[in-house]
Amino acid sequence: MGWFKKSKKNAVQSDAKPELWSVCPACKAHIYKEEWEANIKVCPECAFNDKLSYKERLQLLIDEGSFKELNKEIKPTDHLKFVDAKGPYSEKANAAITKTGMNESIITGTGNINNIPVVIAVMDFRFLGGSLGSGTGDKILRAAEYALKHKRPYIIVSASGGARMHEGIVSLMQMAKTCAGIAKLNKAKIPYISILTHPTTGGVSASFAMVGDINIAEPGTMIGFAGRRVIEETIKQKLPDDFQTAEYLLKHGFIDKIVKRNEMKNFLSNVLQYTTAK
Amino acid sequence: MALNFEQPLSDLTKRIDELTKLNEDPKVNFNSEIAALKKEAQTMRGNLYSKLSAWDTVQVARHPDRPLIRNYIKDMFSDFIELHGDRCFGDDHGIIGGFATLGGKRLMLIGHQKGNSLESNIASNFGMASPEGYRKALRLMKLAEKYNLPVVCLIDTPGAYPGMEAEARGQAEAIAKNLTEMATLEVPIIVVVTGEGGSGGALGIGVGDAVLMLANSVYSVISPEGCASILWRDGKKAPEAAEALKITADSLLELGIVDKIIPEPTGGAHYDHSATMKEVKKAILKQLEKFNKISTRKLIEKRFNKYAEIGKFRKG
Ligand SMILES: [Zn+2]
Numbered sequence: 001m002g003w004f005k006k007s008k009k010n011a012v013q014s015d016a017k018p019e020l021w022s023v024c025p026a027c028k029a030h031i032y033k034e035e036w037e038a039n040i041k042v043c044p045e046c047a048f049n050d051k052l053s054y055k056e057r058l059q060l061l062i063d064e065g066s067f068k069e070l071n072k073e074i075k076p077t078d079h080l081k082f083v084d085a086k087g088p089y090s091e092k093a094n095a096a097i098t099k100t101g102m103n104e105s106i107i108t109g110t111g112n113i114n115n116i117p118v119v120i121a122v123m124d125f126r127f128l129g130g131s132l133g134s135g136t137g138d139k140i141l142r143a144a145e146y147a148l149k150h151k152r153p154y155i156i157v158s159a160s161g162g163a164r165m166h167e168g169i170v171s172l173m174q175m176a177k178t179c180a181g182i183a184k185l186n187k188a189k190i191p192y193i194s195i196l197t198h199p200t201t202g203g204v205s206a207s208f209a210m211v212g213d214i215n216i217a218e219p220g221t222m223i224g225f226a227g228r229r230v231i232e233e234t235i236k237q238k239l240p241d242d243f244q245t246a247e248y249l250l251k252h253g254f255i256d257k258i259v260k261r262n263e264m265k266n267f268l269s270n271v272l273q274y275t276t277a278k
Numbered sequence: 279m280a281l282n283f284e285q286p287l288s289d290l291t292k293r294i295d296e297l298t299k300l301n302e303d304p305k306v307n308f309n310s311e312i313a314a315l316k317k318e319a320q321t322m323r324g325n326l327y328s329k330l331s332a333w334d335t336v337q338v339a340r341h342p343d344r345p346l347i348r349n350y351i352k353d354m355f356s357d358f359i360e361l362h363g364d365r366c367f368g369d370d371h372g373i374i375g376g377f378a379t380l381g382g383k384r385l386m387l388i389g390h391q392k393g394n395s396l397e398s399n400i401a402s403n404f405g406m407a408s409p410e411g412y413r414k415a416l417r418l419m420k421l422a423e424k425y426n427l428p429v430v431c432l433i434d435t436p437g438a439y440p441g442m443e444a445e446a447r448g449q450a451e452a453i454a455k456n457l458t459e460m461a462t463l464e465v466p467i468i469v470v471v472t473g474e475g476g477s478g479g480a481l482g483i484g485v486g487d488a489v490l491m492l493a494n495s496v497y498s499v500i501s502p503e504g505c506a507s508i509l510w511r512d513g514k515k516a517p518e519a520a521e522a523l524k525i526t527a528d529s530l531l532e533l534g535i536v537d538k539i540i541p542e543p544t545g546g547a548h549y550d551h552s553a554t555m556k557e558v559k560k561a562i563l564k565q566l567e568k569f570n571k572i573s574t575r576k577l578i579e580k581r582f583n584k585y586a587e588i589g590k591f592r593k594g
Contacts, residue, residue: 074591079533080524084509134589141586163477163499165509168523169535172477172499173588176485179457180585187462203499205450206438206478211458225450225478226440234440244445254448 024048026220040261049198049218049261053100054107054124057157057197061265062111062120069109070119071142074135076104076128082166089166093128100126104135105160108143110152114269116276119147123159125199130160132204133167137174140208144181144192153191153272158209162202175207182211191275193268196223196246196255214256214271217246218264223255281337287326290319323545330494333517335526336502338494339473343548345555347374347389347432350472354555355380355387361418363410367447370411371402372439373483375418380430381563386422388415388483389432392473405474406439409452412482416456419463428466428566431483436501438479453482460485461585462578466569468562470540471495471527472547487581488565489535491527492558493542497535498525534588538565 022036023029026048031039040060041050052060058067076093083089097103105127110119121143123130140156147154164171185192194212196205199222206225209215217223224244232239242248249255259267280288294315301308330338338344351358360376363369375388390407393399415431422429438449460467460483469486475497491497500508502520507513530536540561547554569577 071591073593077589077591079589080522082522084519084522085511085515086509135591137589138591165500165505165523167589168499169497169525169530170533170589172481173535173585175454175478175481176457176461177585177588179454180461180485180582183458183461184582186458203478206453206482207457208454210448210451210454223450224445225438225453226445230440231442231445235442237442239442243442248446252446252448254451 025050042261048220051125051159051198053126054102054122057122057124058107058111058120060261061113061155061157061268063113063115067109067111067120069107070146071108071139072103074104074139074142076133076135076164076167078166079134079170080166080168082168084166092166093133096126096128100124102127104139105130105133106136106139108139110146110150113155113265113272116153116269116272118153118155118272119143119150121154121156123157123197123204125159125161128164130158130204131162131164132160132171132174132178132207133164134170134174136164137171137177140174140178141181144178144185147190147192148184148188151188151190153193153275154185155193155195155268156208156212157195157197158200158204159197160200160202160204160209162204172203175203178208179211182208191272193271193275195264196221198222201225201227201244210254213275215254216257216259216264216267217249217255218261219246219258221246223249279342281334281341283326283330283334283337287319287322290315290322294319320544323549327494327544327546331517332496332520332523332526332529333502335494336474336496336516336520338546338548339496341546341548342394344473345547345551346392346394346434346473348391349551350389350432350555350558351378351387353551354559358387361421362414364413364417366410366413368408368410370408370414372405372407372435373411373415375415377427378430380559380566383563383566384427385566386418386427386429387432388418388429389472390435390480390483392434403439405435406437407435407479407482408439408441408444409447409449412438412449412452412456415483416452416459419460419467423464426465428468428569429463429486430562431467431469431486433469433471433475433480433484433497434473434495435476435479436474437476438482453478456482457485461582464574464578466566466572466577467581468565468569470558470562471497471536472558475525476501485581485585487569487577487584488537490538490540490561490565491530491536492540492547492554493527494546495527496520496525497530498523 392405
């Protein structure tokens with residue numbers, strides 16, 4: 001019974017050293033940190049796939065020692081000289097750089113997946129909510145052009161709240177820019193695989209993330225264009241519980257497959273056998 | 279309908295109307311007074327419209343009397359043949375389109391449809407398109423490609439429709455697909471933002487070789503109200519957000535998002551439809567002429583470079 005489990009856990013929690021425990025963001029279960037990490041941040045209680053940093057994601061998908069980063073120097077640009085209630089965007093961007101050790105919300109580079117050379121881009125939600133800044137869009141496009149030039153499959157792992165408001169219209173245009181890159185790959189018959197991870201919403205879902213030759217999602221991933229609250233306010237009715245989950249999108253035909261985190265790498269290399277068949 | 283900043287002008291207009299009515303009595307003569315007031319109104323209109331804030335401009339862009347796609351179809355284009363349906367699920371009314379002729383040039387017209395009354399707005403979902411709208415638009419673009427017709431897209435939407443069904447049928451996918459396909463469409467695409475350019479819902483039919491904006495239209499990644507409620511935690515800060523987001527035609531020209539601004543008559547497009555349409559027509563025809571001369575390969579390459587340049591990282 002769920003109730004027993006919960007009460008037991010709460011009892012453990014009260015006298016536990018917090019540094020030993022991880023809390024599942026979905027079900028709030030307290031899991032031994034060691035177990036949590038060993039399980040690649042998939043909750044053993046509710047199977048929620050928690051967000052991964054770009055390093056964790058690369059470790060999961062790319063053969064050890066094979067990753068080489070591209071365009072690392074690309075950083076956010078404050079096109080609008082944007083200042084909101086909390087201060088200038090430029091300061092916010094710098095704080096994100098310091099916090100994450102990344103220069104933008106995405107890392108791009110080359111590497112191997114079970115010995116198959118690919119170009120890969122990995123978004124990291126820690127960097128301003130994985131938002132689509134101009135630096136993000138530029139890196140996605142440049143990586144696409146690299147894939148085109150070297151005829152390598154392109155893989156993007158999305159994790160994003162959508163456009164970056166602080167870059168205004170320039171952020172919006174990155175949707176068109178990244179899709180233009182994907183269009184080039186399509187014309188040249190270069191494979192493009194999109195992996196949607198929690199969460200992939202707004203402008204990112206409505207651009208490169210949704211136009212993969214193959215769209216793959218992790219279990220429970222939230223995927224959608226408009227926010228749940230906005231929709232509820234607009235239509236004045238409650239939405240189904242599974243609304244905008246990977247499972248919901250699979251059911252409605254927008255995802256090819258939901259793949260468990262620990263099976264993702266092998267699934268990718270299996271798929272790539274077909275896309276690069278001779 | 280008078281906008282907030284137009285209130286003094288509206289008061290003045292009312293006085294002119296009253297006086298004109300009194301003047302019908304043959305025993306009085308207010309001709310010179312009326313002429314003076316009319317002149318004053320014209321000066322005031324010029325003054326008010328010469329210093330609109332970003333937030334004022336949003337109000338003008340959303341003005342219910344602003345020319346809508348149905349007005350352009352009726353008074354600016356000719357021989358319109360509307361085409362319906364996405365061939366998958368339905369026929370959206372938030373986006374309409376079909377064959378149209380402009381100054382003797384045949385083309386494919388696609389645009390958001392807002393209404394000017396509650397009834398017509400409900401019928402067209404206030405210009406908020408569903409996936410079927412974006413898919414219909416793409417179908418028409420592909421048809422234009424087949425028949426070698428240029429595409430003209432008129433943008434006027436608060437955004438894509440945020441509804442349960444719209445999500446279930448793939449609002450995100452529909453927009454994403456359009457962005458991808460429009461990047462390599464083999465005919466010229468001329469985009470005109472005529473009113474409200476609302477985020478992804480606008481961009482979904484907004485990728486083009488030339489992007490033009492009417493002087494008092496706006497184009498933004500998020501509505502000022504939405505941005506204010508997120509970043510200011512107060513929807514009432516929309517005027518500040520509108521300023522910060524740089525959503526006016528002047529700002530967007532400076533940012534390199536827009537290629538040309540189409541002038542509006544003093545008092546805004548809603549004040550004089552025919553003068554507005556004359557300018558829009560001139561601007562579109564000029565672009566069509568320019569892009570008709572370019573080879574398909576060059577056209578697509580230029581379009582790609584245009585978007586690749588937007589927000590391209592530069593050191594320092
Ligand atoms: Zn859990």
